[in-house]
Amino acid sequence: MPQTHQHTPHHGENGHHPDHDHGGHQEHRDGGQAEILDLDAEVLAEHLASITAWLPLKSEPRQIVDLGCGTGAGTFALLERFPDAHVTAVDTSTGHLQLLRERACARGVERRVRTVQADLDTNHWPDLGTPDLVWASASMHHMANPDRTLRSVRELLASGGLFAVVELAGFPRFLPAHAPENRPGLEERAHAATDSFHAEHVPHRGADWGPILTAAGFTVEDERTITINIEGERSEAIGRYAYSSLQRIRGVAAPALSPEDLAALDELLDTNSPNSLLRREDLAVRTERTVWAARRA
Known part of the structure; x- marks a missing residue:
């Protein structure tokens, strides 16, 4: 499969973060999760637009399910890319869906969006129509039974319709390797400290979805990996994105970190500290996203 590697210093992408629940999990996480999804979208928007432009479609979709x-x-990127399309936006979180509806009204596209609250981990999905395009960004790896979800998508798609799966290797990295000065390499150790948690709770994170899609009765038409490297001075949102992300990682990593590493991490997360992430000028966003475009075999 051809792969495209892009190194683009710029803004904004799809509002799904690697370790955030979509389509089937806990409502009480809405608060901080909505903020980090929005920052993800703001910082990585240009990369999301490049993915929607790349999709190997036979014709412009009229009915899309997100x-x-x-x-x-993702909903708004798809609406912008396909001006004649209608999007059915599905999530387990009523809070996220309420925000989405408010934004659709603010953008004047509310007539082109339908929101559906549903747990995608169940056997019985609500009526989502017969879409020409199904889009799943950073949501498939959260499914308890991805094979069952893929069967449901296959039954849902219109004949000749496309299924686009966008996934992330994991949380983005933000700090240079030599930072912070008193504990170089802290960020990588914090990520390593979350590995066992993610192996248990998010076992499909980082999976190669190509063979999984094929086994589920799809033909993978194309695959693309985007390498993202956005320099921090381009956007103050990167500081907030780094702060929110590392704050989330701390909650999982803390028990496995040394006291010295935990103290250094807390200093980065202390908004009053001169070493706060929000004051650093050496941040960047480094991550990869892979998209698989598949049709029913």
């Missing part, structure tokens, strides 16, 4: 839509970054 599975695990979060706060709507």
Whole structure:
């Protein structure tokens, strides 16, 4: 499969974060999750637009389903890319869907969006129509039974319709390797400290969806990996994105970190500290996203 590697210093992408629940999980996480989804969308928007432009479609889709839509970054990117399309946005979170509806009204596209609250981990999905395009960004790896979800998508798609799966290797990295000065390499150790948690709770994170799609009765038409490297001075949102992300990682990593590493991490997360992430000028967003475009075999 051809792969395209892009190194683009710029803004904004799809509102789904690697370790956030979509389409089937806990409502109480809405608060901080909505903020981080929005920051993800703001910082990585240009990369999302490049993915929607790349999709190997036979014709412009009129009916689209966004599975695990979060706060709507993918929904709005798809509406912008396909001006005649209607999007059904599906998520388990009523809070996310409410934000999405408010934003649709603010953008004047509310007539082109339908929101559906549903748990995608169940056997019985609500009526989502017969879409020409199903979009799942950073949501498939959260499914308890991805094979069952893929069967449901296959039954849902219109004849000749396309299924686009967008996934992330994991949380973005933000700090240079030599930072912070008193504990170089802290960020990588914090990520390593979350590995066992993610192996248990998010076992499909980082999976190669190509063989999984094939086994589920799809033909993978194309695959693309985008390498993202956005320099921090381009956007103050990157500081907030780094702060929110590392704050989330701290909650999982803390028990496995040394006291010295935990203290250094807390200093980065202390908004009053001169070493706060929000004051650093050496941040960047480094991550990869892979998209698989598949049709029913």
